[in-house]
Amino acid sequence: MAGKLSEVQKEIVGCRLCPRLVEFRERVAREKRRAFQHCSYWGNPVPSLGVRYAHLLILGLAPGAHGSNRTGRMFTGDRSGDFLFETLHRFGFCSQPSSQHRKDGLRLLDTYITAALHCVPPGNRPASEELETCRDYLKRELQLLHSVRVVVVLGRIAWRAYLLAREELGWPVPRPRPQFAHGRSQRLDDETTLISSYHPSQQNTQTGRLSKEMFDEVFATARKLLPTSPVGIRAQ
Numbered sequence: 314m315a316g317k318l319s320e321v322q323k324e325i326v327g328c329r330l331c332p333r334l335v336e337f338r339e340r341v342a343r344e345k346r347r348a349f350q351h352c353s354y355w356g357n358p359v360p361s362l363g364v365r366y367a368h369l370l371i372l373g374l375a376p377g378a379h380g381s382n383r384t385g386r387m388f389t390g391d392r393s394g395d396f397l398f399e400t401l402h403r404f405g406f407c408s409q410p411s412s413q414h415r416k417d418g419l420r421l422l423d424t425y426i427t428a429a430l431h432c433v434p435p436g437n438r439p440a441s442e443e444l445e446t447c448r449d450y451l452k453r454e455l456q457l458l459h460s461v462r463v464v465v466v467l468g469r470i471a472w473r474a475y476l477l478a479r480e481e482l483g484w485p486v487p488r489p490r491p492q493f494a495h496g497r498s499q500r501l502d503d504e505t506t507l508i509s510s511y512h513p514s515q516q517n518t519q520t521g522r523l524s525k526e527m528f529d530e531v532f533a534t535a536r537k538l539l540p541t542s543p544v545g546i547r548a549q
Contacts, residue, residue: 321453322360325431328450331443334432338382341433346379355385358432362387363425365457368539369406370464371397372451372471374512375430375439382433386415387426396513396528397467404532423539425461427454429474437514444474452478462504463535468512469493475507495523496530506538 329335342356359376376382380391388394389412401424402410408420430439430447455461455478466472472493479486484502491499491507499507510523510531517523 316453316457318361318365318454318457321450321457325358325360325450328358328431330446331432333440334430334434334443337435338376338432341378341382345383349379349383352383354383356382357385359385359387359428360431361425361427361454363421363427365425366460367421367423367425367458368460368462369424369535370458370461371424371426371467372464372475373426373428373467374470375428375437376433378433384414386412387428388412389419390414392515392518393513396518396525400513400525400528400532403529404536406532406536425454425458427451429471439470444470448474448478448481451475452482455479455482455484463506463508463538464501465508465510465531465535467510468514471512472509495527496534498534508534 338358339356342354345352345354359381373388376387377391377393380394381387381389384390388397395411398407398412398419399410401407401421406422406424408422409418412419429444429451431450432443432447434440434443451474464475466475476486476490479501486501487499491497493509495509495511497509501507508531510528511517513523513528
């Protein structure tokens, strides 16, 4: 049984199934980055963000060590989040162009954000068994998100996690499986379109592998496919 989204998020926050990730996220929270020594780190698995009637689903990789692992909210408190929320704001998917902490007033609009992995992995390199364990949460979320019409996956790992989750749920996946490529749009069934994007990591954005124009194209496509009167929620 998938249960309720709130129940799934409670289980995510309390999860200790992957010893390597538990040790790393808690060590990062204790040691902290010099610039954030004054901060109290979250140091737990980071829950998803949004409500079940969202039409847009965004699937990222994992929390940032000193972003989400510090703030406790998806894509909050680092440059990846700044890049994402600035873009979402331009296309009407969130209420403000940046987010620095959980109580800064950010509202998602018709959008749900989750991740392939809910704990920060060492070196941003999750193990396959860790991704498999966390995919159980993703599958439960997908079963509860009945209104999703567009899925934007951020990076190859998120792309693979989403397609594997669909396969394991018995949902349609094109054969041969679509290849990952930035900006590629693929209809998966009568209701769902998958759009793949490079992840807005600092490495990708600073090297120019992912530009604002390229990211804009992804969410311009999503906007065209979705209702024009989004429903807003206050992020938690």
